[in-house]
Amino acid sequence: MFDFIQAILDGILFGTTYSLIGIGFTLVFGVMHKINMAYAAASIGAAYVGLVSASAMKAASAWAVFGCSLVAGGVLGFLVYLICFHLIPLRNENATLMSTVGMLLLADELISHATTGAPQNYPATLEDVMFRFGEMSIRGDLVVVFAVSVACTAALLLLLYRTRLGLATRAVAQQPIAAQLCGMRVAQVNALTFVITGVLGGIAGALICSAVGSLSILLTGPLTVKGLIVTVIGGLGSVPGAIVAGLLVGGLENAFQHFRGVTERDMYVMLLLFAFLIFRPGGIFARGQGRD
Amino acid sequence: MNKIALAVAAAFAASLTISGGALAQEKTVVIAPFGVKTGVLRLFGINSEAAVKSAVEEVNKSGGVKLADGSKAKMVAAEYLDDRCNAEEGIAVVRRMVGSDALIAVGPTCSNVAEPLYGILQKKVDDAKDTGLQFPILTDVAIKVGLAKISEWSFRNVPNELTMYSSLYYWLKTTRPELKTVYGGVEEDFAHSRASWHVVMKDRANANGYQVLGESKWLLNDTNFSTQVREIKKANPDILSIAAHPFTTCGLLKEMQRQGVKPKLVVGLTSTSSLETMQACPKQAEGMIIPSSFAPVNKEAKYAAEQTAKQKGAADLHSMAAWENVFIIKEAMERAGLSGRKDAASIQADRRKLRDALAATKTTKGLLGVNKRTEDREADKPYVFVHGKGGAWHVLHNPL
Numbered sequence: 011m012f013d014f015i016q017a018i019l020d021g022i023l024f025g026t027t028y029s030l031i032g033i034g035f036t037l038v039f040g041v042m043h044k045i046n047m048a049y050a051a052a053s054i055g056a057a058y059v060g061l062v063s064a065s066a067m068k069a070a071s072a073w074a075v076f077g078c079s080l081v082a083g084g085v086l087g088f089l090v091y092l093i094c095f096h097l098i099p100l101r102n103e104n105a106t107l108m109s110t111v112g113m114l115l116l117a118d119e120l121i122s123h124a125t126t127g128a129p130q131n132y133p134a135t136l137e138d139v140m141f142r143f144g145e146m147s148i149r150g151d152l153v154v155v156f157a158v159s160v161a162c163t164a165a166l167l168l169l170l171y172r173t174r175l176g177l178a179t180r181a182v183a184q185q186p187i188a189a190q191l192c193g194m195r196v197a198q199v200n201a202l203t204f205v206i207t208g209v210l211g212g213i214a215g216a217l218i219c220s221a222v223g224s225l226s227i228l229l230t231g232p233l234t235v236k237g238l239i240v241t242v243i244g245g246l247g248s249v250p251g252a253i254v255a256g257l258l259v260g261g262l263e264n265a266f267q268h269f270r271g272v273t274e275r276d277m278y279v280m281l282l283l284f285a286f287l288i289f290r291p292g293g294i295f296a297r298g299q300g301r302d
Numbered sequence: 303m304n305k306i307a308l309a310v311a312a313a314f315a316a317s318l319t320i321s322g323g324a325l326a327q328e329k330t331v332v333i334a335p336f337g338v339k340t341g342v343l344r345l346f347g348i349n350s351e352a353a354v355k356s357a358v359e360e361v362n363k364s365g366g367v368k369l370a371d372g373s374k375a376k377m378v379a380a381e382y383l384d385d386r387c388n389a390e391e392g393i394a395v396v397r398r399m400v401g402s403d404a405l406i407a408v409g410p411t412c413s414n415v416a417e418p419l420y421g422i423l424q425k426k427v428d429d430a431k432d433t434g435l436q437f438p439i440l441t442d443v444a445i446k447v448g449l450a451k452i453s454e455w456s457f458r459n460v461p462n463e464l465t466m467y468s469s470l471y472y473w474l475k476t477t478r479p480e481l482k483t484v485y486g487g488v489e490e491d492f493a494h495s496r497a498s499w500h501v502v503m504k505d506r507a508n509a510n511g512y513q514v515l516g517e518s519k520w521l522l523n524d525t526n527f528s529t530q531v532r533e534i535k536k537a538n539p540d541i542l543s544i545a546a547h548p549f550t551t552c553g554l555l556k557e558m559q560r561q562g563v564k565p566k567l568v569v570g571l572t573s574t575s576s577l578e579t580m581q582a583c584p585k586q587a588e589g590m591i592i593p594s595s596f597a598p599v600n601k602e603a604k605y606a607a608e609q610t611a612k613q614k615g616a617a618d619l620h621s622m623a624a625w626e627n628v629f630i631i632k633e634a635m636e637r638a639g640l641s642g643r644k645d646a647a648s649i650q651a652d653r654r655k656l657r658d659a660l661a662a663t664k665t666t667k668g669l670l671g672v673n674k675r676t677e678d679r680e681a682d683k684p685y686v687f688v689h690g691k692g693g694a695w696h697v698l699h700n701p702l
Contacts, residue, residue, distance in 0.1 A: 013532070020528035027525075119340065127344030129549045129582035138560055149528070149560060222525045223556035224582045226549050228342050232523045264529060272519045273490055 016146055017264040023152035025260015027221055029159045030214035031233050032240030032252035034207045037166065040247030041183045041203045044106050048090050048113035049211060050233035055117050056083035056208070057215030058225055061130060072133040072220055079216035080209050087208015091201050114234060121227045129226040132219040155217045159256070162210055163249050169206070179203060239279065243286050245293020254294055329375035329642045331367050331652075333358070333631055334404035335624070336395050337411035337443060339384040342549065345578060345616075346411045350442055350624040351382040352615020353606070354408060357628035360609065367632055370639035377632065380404055387412040392419050396437065403644050405635070405653050406438045408627050411620075413446035413493040420452035427454045427657070436650070438657040440631060442624035445572065446497045450679040457660050457679045459623045459630060463502045463572060466593035466685050469701050470569065471510035473687065474541070474591075481566055485539035486517035487530065487554055489546035495522075498571055499545035507543065515539050524550055527557040535563045543569040544590075548576065552583035559586055567591065575688050575695050576618045584693035595683045596622040596669060597697045603669040622669055630666045634659040671702070 031050050038046045060079025067074070094109040139150025170176035181189040182199045190196050218233065219225040240259055244251030259279060266278040290296060335354045339347035358379045361367065366374040380402065385392035392415035399407055410416050424434025434453070441450075441458040450458045474481060484507040489495035499517065507514055515537045518530035531554065534542060542565040544551050551574050558564070568590045570579075575592040596619040598604045606625045607617035615621055638659035640652045666673045666681075674682040689698040 013536075016532065017529050020526070020532075024526040024528070122341055122344050126348055127340075127342045128578040129552060131552075131582050131584070140560060140562075147561070218525075222553060224549065224552055226342060226582075228523050228549050229525065232525070264526075267529060272521060272524075276521075 012145060014265070014268055017268045018261050019146065019148060021264025021267075022257045022261040023148055023156065024221070025257040025263075026152055026156040026159050027214075027218045027256075028233075028236045028240045028259050029253045029256025030155065030162070030210075030217060031237035032244055032256050033159065033162060033166070033249055034211050034214060035237045035241040036244060036247055036249055036252045037207050037210070038203065039241065040249075041179055042095070042200060043183070044095070045110065045238070046090065046094070046204075046207075047107065047110040047234065048094065048117055049110075049207070050237050051114045051117035051121075051230040052086045052090055052208065053083065053211035053215035054219070054225065054227070054230050054233070055121055055215070056080075056086050056212035057132070057219045058121055058124065058130070059086070060212065060216055061132065061219075061225060062124075072135045072216075075133055075220075076213065076216045079212040081212070083212020083215065084205045084209040087204040087206070087211060088201060090208070091204035095200065095204070096197060114230070118227055118230050121230070125225070125227070127227065129224040129228075132216075132223060132225045134223065135217070135220050149221075151221055155221055158213060158217060159253055162213065163253055166206075166210075166249055175199075175202065239283050242283060243293055245296050248293055248295055251293050251295050258294070329369065329373060330378045330403075331369075331375045331635060331640060331642060332378045332380055332402070332404045333628070334380040334383070334399040334402070334407045336383040336385055336392070336399070336407060336409035338387045339382060340386050343387050343411055345576075346443055346620060347382065347384065349610070349615040349618065349621035350409070350411070352613035353442075353610045353617070353621040353624040354379050354382070354628055356609035356613045356615075357606075357625045361628060361632050367640075368636045369642040371641075373642070375640075375642045377628070379628075385410055385412075385415055387415060389415050389418045392416075393422060396435065396439070400435050400437050403649055405640070405649065405656055406440060406631055408440055408442055408624060408631075409444075410441065411443040413444040413449065413497070416441055416444035416449050416456075417446070417452065417493070420449060420456040423453040423455040425453055427654075436653065438653055438660060440627050440660065442627050443620040444494075446494050447501055448678075448680075454661065454679070455657055459627050459666075459673065459681045459683070461572060461593075461595035461619060461623075461683045461685055462680065463498055463593075464506065465682065466572065466595075467502050467506040467569075468509065469685070470591070470593045470687060471506050471512065473699060473701055474567070475510050475512075478567070481540040482513060483515050483537075483539045484512045484541045484543055485515045485534055485537045485565070487534065487542060487544040487546060488517055488519050489522050489550050490519040491521045492547065494573065495545045495547065495571060499543070503543045503545055503569070507541075512541070520546070520550060520554070522547070522550065525553060527554045528561075530554065531557045531561050531563055534558070534565070535561060539565055541565060541567045541569060544574075545571050546574070547571065548574055548578040548582055551579065552586060555583050555586035555590075572619060576620075577616045580690070580693055580695070584690070587690040588692075589690060591687055591689045591698060592695075593685050594688045594695070595619045595685045597686050597688055597695070599670065599686065599697055599700070606669055626666065626668050626673070630660070630663070631656070633666070634663060637662075 059082035063078040064075040136150035240255040244255030267275040337347045361377045383395045445460045488499040518533045570592040575594040638655035670684040687699045688695040
């Protein structure tokens with residue numbers, strides 16, 4: 011029983027990395043009603059640029075790398091917006107989906123070429139710090155990831171509900187034409203949303219690589235899938251939902267692994283996704299909905 | 303005017319004769335390297351390509367390949383083709399080679415490509431019922447045990463892990479008698495890693511009198527190893543044998559460091575004795591022991607590593623097998639007596655002669671010594687034990 015509880019605890023803590031990615035996915039969807047499939051890959055790309063930039067500046071500490079990743083994330087976020095959304099006709103629902111899938115593959119290959127596919131050592135935030143409670147223990151760096159997720163959520167909610175930019179963002183999300191008629195620059199608001207999610211992606215990418223201990227293109231695929239699962243389970247557009255869903259997916263993943271083994275684990279996570287799509291399509295915090 | 307015209311005509315005729323002569327001298331024999339050059343295993347392709355290119359340069363520097371008529375042909379390495387570690391793409395790549403003037407392929411990187419690929423080559427030569435591709439392949443990297451027996455056209459110059467791990471556990475048993483128990487860590491969804499633990503390491507540890515306490519499993523893409531490390535901690539083994547590639551090996555080692563899990567010894571997978579591991583977790587890989595069929599321990603090995611570095615590749619047990627392959631092929635080509643002609647029938651006849659020459663090869667010259675060839679077209683190569691020390695791999699023991 012102790013092993014099971016510890017496994018769940020480990021999973022929940024690691025789920026914080028899924029939450030961080032899920033927040034970015036859900037924010038873009040909430041504002042533009044579109045999925046940015048390149049989000050996780052761009053986040054890992056930002057983490058890589060951060061690592062290289064910090065090394066070039068001979069500042070190898072985790073916090074210097076995070077600072078550089080944050081800036082790189084904002085720039086990459088803007089580039090993704092420009093290439094995959096701004097230059098693509100938004101009226102076509104599938105065009106941006108396909109363009110971001112293309113960007114995901116491109117980013118993946120760019121990282122592969124830059125790193126020659128080899129994993130890169132990534133500095134840890136709290137190396138080897140473990141909080142022990144009797145027989146139980148939790149990783150210090152994952153507590154940092156959780157705290158950052160909560161702080162990011164709080165900052166995003168403040169931004170969305172307490173600032174003029176947030177008001178404009180919500181207006182554009184709800185009624186883009188009316189917002190435009192009121193003098194708001196829709197493209198500018200959208201671009202800014204991508205820069206903000208990009209900055210968040212930079213933080214997420216750096217924290218995830220730090221938690222994993224290395225940066226590799228092996229991270230982009232699974233993070234994209236987990237990010238999407240978390241976004242659906244948390245409710246498309248719900249930032250707090252993404253946090254809770256990330257923790258839930260992380261915890262259940264380890265529970266499935268505990269009972270059914272590593273080879274069946276992902277199968278059950280996918281079944282969980284389908285269960286949500288059928289029984290709670292609006293996500294964890296949504297009211298029950300009727301189906302067609 | 304007539305004199306000028308005559309002079310021009312003579313010069314033209316002379317130029318034709320010279321270029322014709324030059325063309326006659328420019329006979330070529332083509333080898334076709336392939337493997338992974340994209341994705342997470344990209345480094346394998348980069349290193350193998352560099353090794354093949356530099357070895358081909360060496361062959362040509364020493365005069366090229368002697369053909370049946372006594373003339374010399376230049377060895378040409380075709381463009382390195384990327385199979386993306388995908389079986390279907392690997393088969394497509396080799397089908398493309400079959401349609402070219404390539405006489406043999408060098409590759410692939412992945413065992414999950416090699417296995418189905420060998421399956422379509424033709425199981426037994428001269429079997430009229432099985433047309434197959436009838437194209438020889440000399441593999442440098444794909445290492446899963448026992449694959450070459452699939453087809454009489456498939457040959458491998460990869461280390462024999464059964465022998466290497468048997469020797470390693472035996473050596474540990476004699477030099478570290480206090481170590482009694484072994485626990486496995488395996489990347490369950492990767493053909494090589496899986497076979498290396500379940501067929502090789504576990505079996506060899508048992509055979510050498512170790513008590514195998516169990517195993518923890520994870521997947522190639524996994525990032526969270528907390529549960530597996532807790533299992534290792536609970537088992538408390540003397541030796542932890544990790545059958546996984548650098549990304550997850552490093553992930554596991556870092557989690558072990560966090561949880562303070564320190565087995566007395568860590569044994570790694572052959573493929574992990576590479577630059578990748580030292581890039582990703584130099585500190586955590588300190589002391590890890592791995593059997594390897596390459597180390598720059600003599601003049602030839604150092605020279606091969608230097609030449610490969612000039613082509614922007616790194617020398618390791620896989621890329622240096624590709625280097626050796628070029629010389630194995632050269633020697634087999636000269637024994638086979640190739641025609642070097644470029645019509646389809648001659649190309650196919652040369653491929654068959656080359657296959658037969660490779661099948662008849664009993665020993666080849668390797669970088670660490672003599673490589674023996676087995677009846678089932680595998681190699682029995684010399685090896686050393688390396689260990690991580692100061693952010694690099696160093697030779698710990700030479701058992702031969």
